[in-house]
Amino acid sequence: MTVRVVAQRALKIVITLASIVIFIQGALAIVVHQLVANLLLSSDPIRRQKHLDYTKKKFILLLVTILTIVAPSSVRITTDGRTMPKNLFSNDIHTGGLLSNLRRKSLLIANHQIYTDWVFLWWLTYTGGLAGNVFIMLKQSLARIPILGYGxxxxxxxxxxxxxxxxxxxxxxxxxxxxxxARGVGDLAGKHFSAKTEEGLEVWTDQDPHYVDRSQKSWPYSLIIFPEGTNLSQNTRNKSEIFAAKANLENFRNLVIPRSTGLRFALQELRNSCEVVYDATIGYSGVKQNEYGQDIYQLGNIFLKGQAPELVDIHLRAFELDEIPIDDESKFSEWLLKVWREKDELLDYYYEHKNFDRGPGETSQVVTGTCKVQRLEMIQMLALPCLTALTIGVLIWKKYA
Structure with missing residues (x-):
């Protein structure tokens, strides 16, 4: 074994250990910030929420900082020419990343390939200044994880x-x-639901459900939903084929059949504030058709071994709510299956051409940037770990010098 190989392996070990330390210290700092905000600002809900939103942004800053060190990826955004405006995205000359003008209140749906899909989509909201306003759905068991569950x-x-x-x-x-x-008429504006049912449902009695109180702060949101409910794998593909056969549906080549219940319910509940539904189709370099991204880019391998995709492709299109039949269960299911069939065809194109750019008329913009955060924000994420490393180094030097 050559000295170069030994040095490379040693460097990987150091980077892995550094990533673990950065994550643990960063997560602890976030939780401490939350504790202090909850204790000291309990009587000032708006300031408290701003701090909690900032800690939410800090979590994606933490993850992307680690990715930048361990496994940097480029992200290529392709926008749909029929539903997305031109120049929605631009390159950030200060970071090499991207900036965007995404709508402030949106629901984002996407196909699900690997466990870090939500990291890249969360980073996508960061490009539009919405990293502190992301909401995602998680398994209940994750709430029991020490520290992270509380966060x-x-x-x-x-x-x-x-x-x-x-x-x-x-x-x-x-x-x-x-x-x-989002409409300025919620608990952060001093309003409260009027009743609560025996089952625990909070009942609001708005005189006008479309009313927006512009004198109050409007709280944006980006709700990310994976209608497939799980990663694409051999197991989920097999289950999808069985379900398709029973329901007399055409199965997909690159996706699993989406579930419509939760998505439809979310759109119904958010109809008075949601400005747009974004549909993201994700493809990864290094993953061929009929392969599974979750097998190639496992979560531990990405964050600990640096085995991340060099290029992440995201195709974006948009739907206005009045285009979506959310009040008819059958028509909504048909609409969602149609969306997924179009995504399936788009992925066929991607695997053949290695991109989502289908030319003038079909595409309004293609822009590529690095998945990274502002330099100052990255420094903030690294300050505590660097200080810790420096302190340990000084103590060791004093002991053995």
């Missing part, structure tokens, strides 16, 4: 049991709260 509860992430009878009320309460605050 995610403060983020008002939506924990799901995957049993609709249990999830419906919790989802209704969280979405109603999100909708009312």
């Amino acid at each position: 995610m509860e403060n983020y008002k992430f939506i924990f799901m049991n995957r049993k609709w009878s249990k999830d419906k009320i919790n989802l209704a309460n969280r979405l109603s709260n999100m909708d009312h605050n």
Whole structure:
């Protein structure tokens, strides 16, 4: 084994250990910030929420900082020429990343390939200044993770049991709260629901559900939903094929059949504030058709071994709410299946051409940037770990010098 190989392996070990330290210290700092905000600002809900939103932004800053060190990826955004404006994205000359003008109140749906899909989509909201306003749905078991569970509860992430009878009320309460605050008539504006049912459903009696109080702060949101409910894998593909056969549906080549219940419910609850539904189709370099991204880019391998995709492709299109038949269950299911068929065809094109750019008329913009954050924000994420490393180094030097 050559000296060069030994040095490379040693460097990988150091980077891995550094990533672990950065994550642990960063997560602890976030939780401490949340604790202080909850204790000291309990009587000032707006300032408290601004601090909690900032800690939410800090979490994606933390993850992207680690990715920048361990496994930097470029992201290529392709926007749909029929539904997306030109020049929605631009290159950030200060970071080499991207900036965007995404709408302030949106629901984002996407296909699900690997566990870090949500990291890249969360970073996408960061490009539009919305990193502190992201909401995602997670398995209920994740709420029990020490430290992280507490942090995610403060983020008002939506924990799901995957049993609709249990999830419906919790989802209704969280979405109603999100909708009312987005219109300036929620608890952050000093308003409260008028009653609560025996099952725990919070009932709001708005005189005009479309009313927006412009004298109050409007709280934006980006709700990210994966209608497939799980990663694409051989197991989920097999289950999708069985379901398609039973339901007499055409199965997909690159996707699994999406679930419509939760998405339709979310759109119904947010109809008075949601400005747009973004549809993201994600493709990864290094993953061929009929391969599974989750097998190639496993979560531990990305963050600890640096085995991340060199290029992440995201195709974006937009739907206005009045285009979506959210009040008719059957028509909504048909609409969602149509969206997924079009995504399936788009992925066929991607695997053949290695990009989502289908030319003039079909594409309004193609822009590529690095998945990274502002330099000053990255320095803030690294300050505590660097100080810790320096302190340990000084103590060791004093002991053995």
